[in-house]
Amino acid sequence: xxxxxxxxxxxxxxxxxxxxxxxxxLHQDDGEHHLAHLPIPLSSIRGRNFxxxxxxxxxxxxxxxxYMQLSPPTTTKKDSPPWSWPIIHIVSTRxxxxxxSLINLARSRLKLLEVVCLPSLMQQxxxxxxxxxxxxxxxKWEEEVNHLNEHHHSFKRVVDPLFLWIxxxxxxxxxTILDELNAVLEPVKQFTLVVGSxxxxxxxxxxxxxxxGQAGQxxxxxxxxxxxxxxxxxxxxxxxQKMIRRxxxxxxxxxxxxxxxxxxxxxxxxxxxxLQMSALRTLVEPTVSGYNDTTGEEDSEANQQSKEExxxxxxxxxxxxxxxxxxxxxxxxxxxxxxNESPGMLQVYQMPMTCVxxxxxxxxxxxxxxxxxxxYEHSKIYWEIAVNHNNKGNNDKNNTxxxxxxxxxxxxxxxxxxxxxENCAVFVKDPMIAAFRSRAVTSAGMHxxxxxxxxxxxxxxxxxxxxxxxxxxxxxxxxGIETSRAKEAADxxxxxxxxxxxxxxxxxxxHGHSCKMSSLEKLQMTIxxxxxxxxxxDLYAAVSTKE
Numbered sequence: 001x002x003x004x005x006x007x008x009x010x011x012x013x014x015x016x017x018x019x020x021x022x023x024x025x026l027h028q029d030d031g032e033h034h035l036a037h038l039p040i041p042l043s044s045i046r047g048r049n050f051x052x053x054x055x056x057x058x059x060x061x062x063x064x065x066x067y068m069q070l071s072p073p074t075t076t077k078k079d080s081p082p083w084s085w086p087i088i089h090i091v092s093t094r095x096x097x098x099x100x101s102l103i104n105l106a107r108s109r110l111k112l113l114e115v116v117c118l119p120s121l122m123q124q125x126x127x128x129x130x131x132x133x134x135x136x137x138x139x140k141w142e143e144e145v146n147h148l149n150e151h152h153h154s155f156k157r158v159v160d161p162l163f164l165w166i167x168x169x170x171x172x173x174x175x176t177i178l179d180e181l182n183a184v185l186e187p188v189k190q191f192t193l194v195v196g197s198x199x200x201x202x203x204x205x206x207x208x209x210x211x212x213g214q215a216g217q218x219x220x221x222x223x224x225x226x227x228x229x230x231x232x233x234x235x236x237x238x239x240x241q242k243m244i245r246r247x248x249x250x251x252x253x254x255x256x257x258x259x260x261x262x263x264x265x266x267x268x269x270x271x272x273x274x275l276q277m278s279a280l281r282t283l284v285e286p287t288v289s290g291y292n293d294t295t296g297e298e299d300s301e302a303n304q305q306s307k308e309e310x311x312x313x314x315x316x317x318x319x320x321x322x323x324x325x326x327x328x329x330x331x332x333x334x335x336x337x338x339x340n341e342s343p344g345m346l347q348v349y350q351m352p353m354t355c356v357x358x359x360x361x362x363x364x365x366x367x368x369x370x371x372x373x374x375x376y377e378h379s380k381i382y383w384e385i386a387v388n389h390n391n392k393g394n395n396d397k398n399n400t401x402x403x404x405x406x407x408x409x410x411x412x413x414x415x416x417x418x419x420x421x422e423n424c425a426v427f428v429k430d431p432m433i434a435a436f437r438s439r440a441v442t443s444a445g446m447h448x449x450x451x452x453x454x455x456x457x458x459x460x461x462x463x464x465x466x467x468x469x470x471x472x473x474x475x476x477x478x479x480g481i482e483t484s485r486a487k488e489a490a491d492x493x494x495x496x497x498x499x500x501x502x503x504x505x506x507x508x509x510x511h512g513h514s515c516k517m518s519s520l521e522k523l524q525m526t527i528x529x530x531x532x533x534x535x536x537x538d539l540y541a542a543v544s545t546k547e
Contacts, residue, residue, distance in 0.1 A: 068157040073284045083250035084160035089257045093167045097198045100170030104499030106177045112264035114184045115489040120266035123480035126273040135277045140290030161191035171196035182230045189231040196227035202258045207370040216248030256364040265358035266436035266479045283365040316416045317368045322355035323434035324427035331490040343486035346467040358435035374413040386422035389414035
C-alpha cells in the first residue's frame, strides 16, 4: 500500500509541475509576443519552426521567444545574423524636417499622409498569404512560406516585418503635431518608426544608407538620445529597438531594398510585392535562391535544362526600380458650397527616361557596397545608367585579377552585372500605374501649381470626366485611397490654404529644402491674391533665411 501511495503521490506532483509549466508558458510575456497579433496579416505567418540554425550564442541571447526566420540568401557564412526574411526592405519618408514649427503646413501635410500615403502602405498585398506565396514561388523559400501560411493558426510566432517604414521628422517637432502624427500611425505601429532626425540616407546623390550601416546607426543613436517618437510605451519601444538592431546587424547578410516615398505620395498596393519578387529573382544567385520557374516532374527535360542554365543566369549586384507611370492629383475643393464632390483633378503621366521620386527604389545584392552603386539625382538615374552608360556586353567577366579591391576600383560603376546594362535601371510596368503623387500647395517644388489664390476648378469637361472615372473605379482599388477621404483632405487644405501657403514660403529655404525662385514667386503671388494686396509676405526676406 505504501509503495502504491508513494507512486500516486509522485504522479500528482509531476502533474502539478506540468500544469504549472504550461500555465507559465501561456502567460509568459517577453515583451515581443504582440508582434504576432497585428491588425493586418503582417505576422500571420506563424507555424512550424523553420528557424535557421544559429551557431553562436551572441545572436540568440536577445531573440524573442518563438522567433521565426527563413533561410538566409547566402551560403557563405555559417553564422548568419537573425532577420526573418531574405530581404531587408526600408521605406523612407520625410515629414517636416527642418520645419517643425510651421503648424499650418504640418497639418496640411499630415492630412495628406493620413489620406494618401498611409493607406497605400497599410493595404500592400505583400501582407496577403497568396501574394507571399507568389513572391517566393519557385525559390527555396516557397515550401517554408506556404507551410507557415497554411498553419498560421497552430502556433504563435514572432516575425520581423516584411518592410520597415521609417519616417524622419524634425527633432524639435511641435508636440501637438507629433501627437497627431502618432495617433494617425497607430494602426501600423508594428512596422513603423518616427525618428527625430534631419539627417537622411538612402537613395540620393551621396552614398550612405542601410547597407553601409549609417541609416541604421542613425536610428539606434536616436534611441539613445530619446529621439524615437513612435511607437511609444516602454514595451513597444524596446521591441522595436531590438528589431532595428537585428535589421542593422543583418544588413550585409541579406538583400537590402530601399524605397523613397514622400509623405503626400502613395504607391500601388502591389508595388512592394513586385519589388521583392524582382529582388529575389535578380539580386540573389539562382544557385543560392534555388530559383526555378519551370514546372513538371523533377526529371523532366525542362527541369534538367534549367539546372544547367542556372549557372549562366545573370545576377545583378545592384538595381534601380522606377515607377513606369503615375497618377498626379491636384487637390481642389468646390467653392460653391460643396456641390462638386470630386476631390480634384487626376492625370496619368508616363515620363520617358525619368524616375519620379514616389516609389523610387534601390536594391543591393549580398556583397555589394554603397561605393559600388552609381548615384544621380532622381531625374538623371535612368538616362545615365540605361542610356548614357549602357554596356551591351560583359566587359569584365573573364578579366579578373583576384584582387577584390582592384576589381572594385577598375570596374565601371554603371556595370551592375546585367547585360545589356540598361537592365540595371528598370521601369516597373506591373503594376502598370505604380505611384500616386499629390501636387498641392504643401509641395516643396510647386510643380504644376499655379498662383490662383484658392484652388481652381476651371478645367475642361473631358478631364473632369476622366478624373471622375479614375476616382470611381481605380484609385481605391490600386492605391487604397478612399475618394471621400481625399475630398475631406481637399476641403481641409482649402480651409487652411492661406496659412499653409505662408508656412510653405517660410519653409522653402530652410536647411534641406529647395529654394527655387519659381516656387517662391508662385507662393508669393498666391498670398497676394488671397490677401487682396501686394506684399503679404516679403519674398526676398524669406530667401535670405537660407543663409
